[in-house]
Amino acid sequence: MERLAKYAGKKVMVTGGLGFIGSNMAHRLVELGADVLIVDALLPGCGGNPHNIEGIRDKVQISSSDLRDSDAMGQLVKGQEIVFNLAGKISHIESMRDPFADLEINTRSQLSLLEACRAHNPDVKIIYAGTRQIYGIPEYLPVDERHPLQPVDINGIHKMAGGWYHIVFHKVYGLRACTLRLTNTYGPRMVVRDSRQGVIGWFIKQALDGEEIKLFGGGGQLRDMTYVDDAVSAFLFAGVTDEVDGQFFNLGGEAVSLLSLVQLLTCICGSGSYAAVDFPPERKRIDIGDYYSDYRKAKRVLDWMPTTTLAQGLQRTVDFFRRNKEHYW
Ligand SMILES: NC(=O)c1ccc[n+]([C@@H]2O[C@H](COP(=O)([O-])OP(=O)(O)OC[C@H]3O[C@@H](n4cnc5c(N)ncnc54)[C@H](O)[C@@H]3O)[C@@H](O)[C@H]2O)c1
Numbered sequence: 001m002e003r004l005a006k007y008a009g010k011k012v013m014v015t016g017g018l019g020f021i022g023s024n025m026a027h028r029l030v031e032l033g034a035d036v037l038i039v040d041a042l043l044p045g046c047g048g049n050p051h052n053i054e055g056i057r058d059k060v061q062i063s064s065s066d067l068r069d070s071d072a073m074g075q076l077v078k079g080q081e082i083v084f085n086l087a088g089k090i091s092h093i094e095s096m097r098d099p100f101a102d103l104e105i106n107t108r109s110q111l112s113l114l115e116a117c118r119a120h121n122p123d124v125k126i127i128y129a130g131t132r133q134i135y136g137i138p139e140y141l142p143v144d145e146r147h148p149l150q151p152v153d154i155n156g157i158h159k160m161a162g163g164w165y166h167i168v169f170h171k172v173y174g175l176r177a178c179t180l181r182l183t184n185t186y187g188p189r190m191v192v193r194d195s196r197q198g199v200i201g202w203f204i205k206q207a208l209d210g211e212e213i214k215l216f217g218g219g220g221q222l223r224d225m226t227y228v229d230d231a232v233s234a235f236l237f238a239g240v241t242d243e244v245d246g247q248f249f250n251l252g253g254e255a256v257s258l259l260s261l262v263q264l265l266t267c268i269c270g271s272g273s274y275a276a277v278d279f280p281p282e283r284k285r286i287d288i289g290d291y292y293s294d295y296r297k298a299k300r301v302l303d304w305m306p307t308t309t310l311a312q313g314l315q316r317t318v319d320f321f322r323r324n325k326e327h328y329w
Helices: 002-007 020-031 070-077 092-097 099-120 154-173 199-208 228-239 258-269 296-302 310-328
Strands: 011-015 035-039 061-063 082-085 125-131 176-182 184-186 212-216 222-227 248-250 254-257 273-277
Touching: 002 228, 011 020, 020 035, 020 228, 070 099, 082 099, 082 228, 092 099, 092 154, 099 125, 099 154, 125 154, 125 228, 154 176, 176 228, 184 199, 184 228, 184 310, 199 212, 199 258, 199 310, 212 258, 222 228, 222 258, 222 310, 228 296, 248 296, 254 258, 258 273, 258 310
Parallel strands: 011 035, 011 082, 035 061, 082 125, 125 176, 176 248, 184 222, 212 273
Antiparallel strands: 222 254
16 A cells, blocks of 8 residues: 555554564564564563564564663654554453552553653654543443543553543644554454453454353443454554544444354354353443444544454454464463
């Protein structure tokens, strides 16, 4: 695509580049000929995995610095043209169990990076990975960017702050920052060992292992699913679009019930089964019910649309994990 040709030779930093979405981003940037710097401290409790950059390891630079290390960030951001800021902690349930760890990663780390950019590279473009969790329980569907922000968990509050820091740094200091609010993103290189990165990865592992998948409350909840390549495209488009600066954008995808998702998944895997179980109270307290995004703003401004169907995306994901099981199980 012509506008992505602009990435050839561009100096691009990917924070969280050893994690799920960041590593898929790094693979794509290498294909586009970008000069890629991955910054990832492989923090425990996150989805970083050295195997995620298998195939591109000698084509990228890697720094194991933590975003909270402001001196290191000051050095690393110098000379970069675009920062895809994907470092974060995504587990909702973990944020309730250890709210201070979530605070450190989702707020302090973001401020540290933004302050480094302000001081050492004020012309850099920054695209931050926000989340739909900040909307809380939807008052209407589909949820657009004007929906009230009423997060139901600690992670939602901190991710909301992370997103707003980027917008405030644009408004006050002119930093060219914006926030994309991701919904359930799935695909190769995601965490499947547990339900830390959402339930889809966990369902995939259970289905491939021929186990019984437990659907809380029967799995009637609607969720929209974005295949990771589509999410990466949205970031890449935002990285070369001036109009996005200082704005929030929802991403989205195909809306399905978790039950339908699991039926499709077990059919693709040819293994696994499912059963309805009661919601554990700890999870019920932070459940948001049905959710799907209105992503017309991203369509209008970024000319972005998810193009991968759920069936295609799940098939590619299952194929990847069948080939790479030993690195993810
Ligand atoms: N995966 C999803 O479905 C989803 C949905 C909504 C939003 N998001 C957001 O997208 C971003 C990426 O998500 P992901 O699924 O790829 O997560 P991930 O856990 O796979 O990757 C995050 C990476 O960031 C690194 N990291 C975290 N804090 C760091 C720090 N302070 N310094 C250096 N490295 C650090 C971790 O080591 C990890 O490798 C996150 O900000 C997340 O909140 C993801």
